[in-house]
Amino acid sequence: MKVFPTCYIFGAFCLPLSAVDLVLGHFEYQIDYRQNDAAPDEGWQSSVSYDLDGSFADTEGIVRLDEAGVRLLAAPSTQLVTANPPAGFGEANEPFWILSQNNIPGELFLGWRAVYEQGLFQARVNGNYSPSPLGSISATLLEVGGTGAQRGGKFAMWTSSGFGSLEFHFNTSDGLDDDDRLETIPAGGHSHYNWGFTKPGTYEVTFRNEGRLNPQFGGGDTASEAMLNFVIPHDGVLRGEGAWRLGNGDRGSAAVAVFDDENQVDYASDQVVLIAEGGEFTMVVADAAEDSLGQVGLGSVEEMTFPGDGPVTIELIGQSGPGSVSMSAGNGGTNFEFGADGIYRVQLQASQGGVSGTPFVLTFLSNLEEDYSYAEWADSFERTHQLSGGALADAQADHDGDCLSNGLEYLLFWHGFDPAISDGNLMPKPRFVGGQAEIEFLRDLHKDDFASTPLELSAAFSADLETPWKPWRRLFSEGAADGFYEDGAELGNETSPIMRRRLVVPSASANLGFFRFEQRSRN
Amino acid sequence: MKKLIPLISLAGVAVSQAAVFSSGELDFGVIIEGGELELEGHVVSGVVDGVQTDDVEFEVGDLEVLAGADRMITVQSGLPAAGVNTGDSLWILPQSQIVGVPYVALASEELTASDWSTFITFTLGSVTSPSGSGTFSMWSNDGLGNPTFYFSSTNAGATDDNNQFESAFSHDHVNWGFTEEGDWSVEITASGTHNTLGDLSATETISFTVVPEPSTALLAGISALGLIARRKRK
Numbered sequence: 001m002k003v004f005p006t007c008y009i010f011g012a013f014c015l016p017l018s019a020v021d022l023v024l025g026h027f028e029y030q031i032d033y034r035q036n037d038a039a040p041d042e043g044w045q046s047s048v049s050y051d052l053d054g055s056f057a058d059t060e061g062i063v064r065l066d067e068a069g070v071r072l073l074a075a076p077s078t079q080l081v082t083a084n085p086p087a088g089f090g091e092a093n094e095p096f097w098i099l100s101q102n103n104i105p106g107e108l109f110l111g112w113r114a115v116y117e118q119g120l121f122q123a124r125v126n127g128n129y130s131p132s133p134l135g136s137i138s139a140t141l142l143e144v145g146g147t148g149a150q151r152g153g154k155f156a157m158w159t160s161s162g163f164g165s166l167e168f169h170f171n172t173s174d175g176l177d178d179d180d181r182l183e184t185i186p187a188g189g190h191s192h193y194n195w196g197f198t199k200p201g202t203y204e205v206t207f208r209n210e211g212r213l214n215p216q217f218g219g220g221d222t223a224s225e226a227m228l229n230f231v232i233p234h235d236g237v238l239r240g241e242g243a244w245r246l247g248n249g250d251r252g253s254a255a256v257a258v259f260d261d262e263n264q265v266d267y268a269s270d271q272v273v274l275i276a277e278g279g280e281f282t283m284v285v286a287d288a289a290e291d292s293l294g295q296v297g298l299g300s301v302e303e304m305t306f307p308g309d310g311p312v313t314i315e316l317i318g319q320s321g322p323g324s325v326s327m328s329a330g331n332g333g334t335n336f337e338f339g340a341d342g343i344y345r346v347q348l349q350a351s352q353g354g355v356s357g358t359p360f361v362l363t364f365l366s367n368l369e370e371d372y373s374y375a376e377w378a379d380s381f382e383r384t385h386q387l388s389g390g391a392l393a394d395a396q397a398d399h400d401g402d403c404l405s406n407g408l409e410y411l412l413f414w415h416g417f418d419p420a421i422s423d424g425n426l427m428p429k430p431r432f433v434g435g436q437a438e439i440e441f442l443r444d445l446h447k448d449d450f451a452s453t454p455l456e457l458s459a460a461f462s463a464d465l466e467t468p469w470k471p472w473r474r475l476f477s478e479g480a481a482d483g484f485y486e487d488g489a490e491l492g493n494e495t496s497p498i499m500r501r502r503l504v505v506p507s508a509s510a511n512l513g514f515f516r517f518e519q520r521s522r523n
Numbered sequence: 524m525k526k527l528i529p530l531i532s533l534a535g536v537a538v539s540q541a542a543v544f545s546s547g548e549l550d551f552g553v554i555i556e557g558g559e560l561e562l563e564g565h566v567v568s569g570v571v572d573g574v575q576t577d578d579v580e581f582e583v584g585d586l587e588v589l590a591g592a593d594r595m596i597t598v599q600s601g602l603p604a605a606g607v608n609t610g611d612s613l614w615i616l617p618q619s620q621i622v623g624v625p626y627v628a629l630a631s632e633e634l635t636a637s638d639w640s641t642f643i644t645f646t647l648g649s650v651t652s653p654s655g656s657g658t659f660s661m662w663s664n665d666g667l668g669n670p671t672f673y674f675s676s677t678n679a680g681a682t683d684d685n686n687q688f689e690s691a692f693s694h695d696h697v698n699w700g701f702t703e704e705g706d707w708s709v710e711i712t713a714s715g716t717h718n719t720l721g722d723l724s725a726t727e728t729i730s731f732t733v734v735p736e737p738s739t740a741l742l743a744g745i746s747a748l749g750l751i752a753r754r755k756r757k
Contacts, residue, residue: 026632026693086667098666101619103693118575134575136622159619162596162698164668167619184622188568188577190548191620192696194666471637 020065021231021488023073023499024450026050026109028190029228030064031209033116033137035217044209046226048072049113071488072230074099074197075107076445076497086166089156089173090198097232099195101159106451111192118187121211122219125184129212134187137211141170141180142225146202147293147494148232151264153199155230157182160194169193195230200263201294202493203230234265234296236496237370240277241331243286246312246350247304249358255350256360257301259286268297268491269360270414270442271498273370276338281364284333285312295492297500306352317359318347320418322383323366338366342380345416361416370497371446374455377410378419385420392419395455395519407519411457414442414498427517430505437505439515440489445497456520459485459503463513471518541587541730546570546623550694551583552630553643553713553725560723562713569625583727588625590614590701590733604672604681605700606658614733616699618663630694631713639692643715647686648726650676653705653733660700661688673697676709699731707731 028049036043048070052061078097090096103109114137121135144155149172156171170180197203210223242258245266249255257266258274274281288305295301306312314334319325323340338344344364350357368376378392392399395407402424409417415426430437448457460469489502505515547569553562564581571579594614601608620626631643650659661674673688675681688695701707709731714724 080667082667084667100666101696102663102665103691103695105691109693158666160664160666160668161617161619161621162615162664163598163602163613164664164670166668186568186622188548189620190567191626193619196666 020069021071021073021490022048022108023075023488024106024108026103026111027072028111028113029067030062030113030115031137031139031185031226032064033114033120033209033211035117035120037218040213040218040220040222041224043222044224044226046207046209046224048228067226067228070229072099072108072110072228073488073495074230074232075450076233076235077104077449077451078107086156086158086168086196088168089154089158089171089196094198096196096198097200098197099230101192101194103192104451106449109192110195111190112182112185114185114187114189116187119214120187120217122214123184124212127178127183131214135211135214136184136186136189137209139182139185140178140208140210141172141176141205142208143176143204143206144172145204145206146229148197148199148201148203148230150293151199151201153197153201153203153232155203155205156196157193158196159191173198197230197232200232200234200265200494203232204228205230231493231495233495233497234260234263234267234294235370236267236271236296236498237273237275239275240280241282241284241333242274243284243290243333245286245288245301245304246306246314247357248306248350248352248355249360254298254301254304254360255358256348256362257286257295257298257304258362259290259292259301261286261290263294264290264292265294265296265494266292266298266301266492267295267496269362271297271496271500272363273498274362274364275368275370276336276344276364276366279338279341279366281336281338282331282333283336284331294494296494296496297490298492306350306355306357308353308355310353312350312352314348314350316346317349320345320384321364321366322380336364338364340383341367342383343368343372343377363414374407374410374447377413378406381419387420395521405519407455408457408517411444411447411455411519412441412517413447414444430515438489439503439505441501441503441517443499443501445499452522454522456522458518458520459515460518461513461515465514469516469518471520541585542571542581543587543589543732544569544571544625545573545589545591546625547576548620548626548628549586549588550628550630551711551727551729552628552633552694554633555717555720555723558720560713560715560717560725562711562725562727564729565630583729587730587732588616588627590616590625590699590731592734594624594733602670602672603678604662604670604675605660606675606677606702611702614701614704618696618698620696626696627699628694628696629688629690629711631690631692631715632694634692634715636692638718639715640718641716643690643692643713645688645690646712646714647674647676647679648710648712649708650710651708652676652701653703653707657701657703657705657707659702659707659709661697662700663695663697670698701731701733704733707733 030047030049032045034043047064048067049064074097081095118134122129123132123136154173158168169182206227245257258272316327321344322342326337349359400422402422406419409419428441430439462469489500548567550565564583564586566576566579568577598607598611659676662670662672672682679686710728712726
């Protein structure tokens with residue numbers, strides 16, 4: 001987690017300006033108000049908060065993050081498709097996403113919490129204020145921006161209670177008006193809601209928090225705005241056809257971006273799955289004028305060109321998979337055909353005149369789905385290397401003797417691991433940033449969804465390689481104010497189920513010496 | 524079980540020793556104390572005996588959760604797990620926070636996940652209803668309003684896991700359903716396997732009263748008599 005040196009002091013609250021991606025766990029959109037007679041509007045403070053001991057049952061140990069630096073990520077498992085979406089939100093048989101009001105393992109459990117002194121505000125009921133010994137504040141939805149909204153996505157927040165009745169507090173499906181308000185938020189109020197989105201992309205949701213002070217405190221209205229940033233993932237899958245932008249990969253820039261024109265998103269080649277339906281996949285050249293709203297794993301794609309003129313040619317320079325791979329011109333683009341079902345890595349290189357770009361790898365699945373199991377992965381690699389059936393069946397074994405278990409190579413697939421080739425050198429390396437060590441890696445949420453998949457990707461540490469390895473905590477740590485041990489490391493503004501993550505090693509600990517990734521079996 | 528003290532009366536009414544929780548957020552949660560698992564009632568922010576109360580723990584047996592007459596609905600379609608048919612009455616304490624209504628959760632978030640090799644399981648035990656044949660149920664609704672029943676005192680087979688609710692070191696607000704007015708006793712056991720302490724469990728009985736809300740004077744009287752038993756957090 002990047003922690004900037006500036007610390008905003010707000011009374012007893014210390015609010016480090018930080019940037020962090022949150023994809024699971026219990027967090028709150030927290031509204032604090034401290035009485036400020038000289039400048040009432042400066043009494044507001046919004047944040048995304050969590051609790052050091054994991055409990056929101058008391059007011060101790062609250063850590064507040066500046067919501068401007070927090071991205072609230074929806075895990076792929078939050079996606080639903082139903083013939084009966086909530087009335088007034090979503091479309092039948094079209095995907096939409098819900099961050100649930102229930103605590104679902106592997107997903108963000110986002111609540112709404114208000115902390116202010118009782119008796120400061122008047123109570124608001126049905127739009128009318130009255131002096132009150134307890135009082136309440138309100139929140140009005142002002143605006144929803146971001147690429148998700150640009151794609152026509154809608155935002156809503158509702159509760160489901162009793163016998164299934166849904167009460168919408170915010171819903172942009174019917175536009176914004178005075179009904180888009182959470183009218184009565186009592187002091188100490190804490191609730192959980194369903195947060196809904198109808199398109200992938202980013203959502204910048206702006207609220208106005210407001211209240212009327214009791215007469216003894218001036219009786220005036222006071223308000224402040226706050227914005228929550230949500231990111232709804234793309235599928236990260238193209239079926240049968242796609243488009244690519246080719247560059248020379250000069251100075252670390254991408255040599256290829258895979259463009260999904262339907263969803264206006266560009267992917268890095270290691271964060272997208274290309275499914276060859278019927279064993280075929282066609283790539284066309286993306287029109288340079290086609291804008292993408294989002295990038296997954298990439299920065300800007302505007303500079304993806306070759307320096308010269310003339311046609312760009314593409315050459316197949318390597319392949320790995322259980323069958324043959326052929327590449328030909330056809331269907332208006334470059335046609336790939338695969339001779340057997342399974343997982344293929346195809347290495348390509350683009351050239352223009354005498355200039356060759358950096359080679360790149362595209363991953364195709366021939367008649368296989370993106371959430372293939374360990375067994376399907378093992379079967380594909382067994383056939384790729386003509387191994388006997390079942391040679392890779394044991395996820396705990398290390399077939400190629402590179403000190404990485406078969407299961408770990410499956411979980412870290414996107415780093416290029418092959419369970420039949422000794423390739424431990426592909427393990428992501430730590431780097432040192434701002435005095436702490438970080439290890440960037442690609443987490444495939446199809447393979448480990450944080451909740452229910454059979455295998456779990458974890459980390460472990462040992463002080464000296466002799467002391468037994470101990471599990472490293474997932475994500476954020478109890479008892480440490482900056483204890484985000486795994487954070488997002490995304491390039492680009494949007495996400496797919498293949499997430500670029502960062503394992504963070506806190507700088508000050510005498511017990512931390514060596515780290516490794518581990519696989520664990522989830523019961 | 525709720526204790527009555529017949530010698531103490533206010534306006535000729537037998538007064539309960541239990542503190543009455545009538546609105547706000549209440550967690551029935553587990554903690555470790557002295558190497559043992561304990562189930563306690565934590566008033567996060569609510570009204571106890573008419574008094575605003577924040578961040579106070581209670582012995583479960585010293586609390587009585589009130590479900591007022593305004594919590595009653597008339598069921599539109601039968602649900603076996605809740606013990607109701609179309610047209611029946613059902614009192615519900617909701618899983619969403621409504622001002623003036625108890626907002627009750629089951630919680631295990633004060634435990635440290637890495638200290639345990641299992642999640643915490645809450646299991647429904649014996650239930651005493653006012654008539655002896657009422658149904659207590661507990662469920663949550665998903666974002667589409669579909670219920671998943673976790674507890675049913677008369678139809679365990681209709682629940683998700685035979686009257687067991689798994690808590691992953693979190694807190695979960697749920698709907699609590701009662702089919703008749705009166706006093707209810709609901710026994711719940713929390714259990715799990717601690718890495719060093721082994722199998723641990725704690726059983727408590729939660730008291731619910733499904734009636735119209737008591738008068739303010741009665742609540743004030745209970746408070747004045749100092750009958751609120753608070754648990755000191757160690």
